[in-house]
Amino acid sequence: MTLFRSILAVTLFLTFFITLSPAFQSDELLLDDEEFGLEGGRPQSRPSPNIATTTTTPTRKRIPDSASDSKIQFTLEHAFGDSDFSEAGNFSARLKTWSHGAQTLTKLRFSRDAFTAVEKNKFQELLKGDDFYRIRLPSNVLSPPGREYIVSSVKARCLAGDGLEEHFVIHT
Template sequence: MSEGWCCGRSLALFALVILLPIGIARGFQSDELLQDNEEFGLEGGLPAAGPEPPTNPVRSPIRRRPDLDPPSGSADSKSVQFSLEHNLGASEFSPAGTFTARLKSWSHGGQTLTKLRFSRNALTEEEKRAFERLLKEDGHYTIRVPSNVLNPSGEDYVISSVRARCIPRESLDEHFVIHTDGVNIIAVNYGSAGACRYPRLLRYPAKWSFTSYTVLKNSEQAPRTPTFAEELLAGEDGLGEGVKPPEKSFWAKYFLLASS
């Protein structure tokens, strides 16, 4: 009995000694093969971890910037209109056009006019004949606008005039420079571009329609000379009726003297 048990025990130990190295070798070989497969990308190996797909960033909605200038219907800005009237040698003024401007209110309580536009009325046949008489007589063409554009009283006007012969070019060219103090018009320079020297020649326009140019200047006092044309309206001194250029500054005069 004891001999048989000892013999069986010996056989079991022998088998364990034989099989244990074989199992270890197989495990080692399997680990090496898996590693080789991973390195060389062989079929059956573990797939290599690829780069993660890019994710779309979440963008916040774009907000539009509010307009810096309030619309014309807002509390800070609205449109106003005032009329231009002219006199063609008759005793009464008649409507000649409409100015449109933006009335802008400031936080300190003041108001100013901006963005001036002008729409001219077409001359009637009677007005054309009256203008022709002014050209023949070398008379004055006179215009006027209300001094207060918000509350025109019908009595207070700013008036300006020019010799009718100074206006005709290809059409009837006219220039307005309107000087304002708040909502009050304090001066109007009216004329044509370029010189209108004496003696003024009689000529008729090719087209009996006005070509109008407007400039709006906000200031506390009316300037002595307009800035949009070449010569100031003059009298019968032989210099003509046009627009005088603005006087050069000290540094501009110094530069001219130094360069001469």
């Protein structure tokens, strides 16, 4: 019963987080959104060659102990019942590494793949069999392949009426 309550609590928490995630906007890195190919980045405008341009510096300064920024991507996988896991979506973020060694994920974006016709059929079978829909993420998104995973599962019948939404909290 405790395991069921834990799974239920995680599922409810994940559902709450995704509901709020579209409202999240990070302003930690003001420049270079398009350089990293992030969704929602500011479009770059190119000045006309005939017009003189003036260069202005941003009023917000970068924090001096920031050592480097890089892009990181990791995959959300899902499984229907006891089937193997397959890709269900992707996360992308900027990994900010500070000079003192600490790392922070910023500009986190999630892109969920739509169910294919085959996956829709598998989900219908889960409903009929009252089986579990499972998702997993790497337990440490900074580790190399062959890593361990965080897995969550919920009865398919619990998702059918809720629009199949996941909510994630990622600690670094």
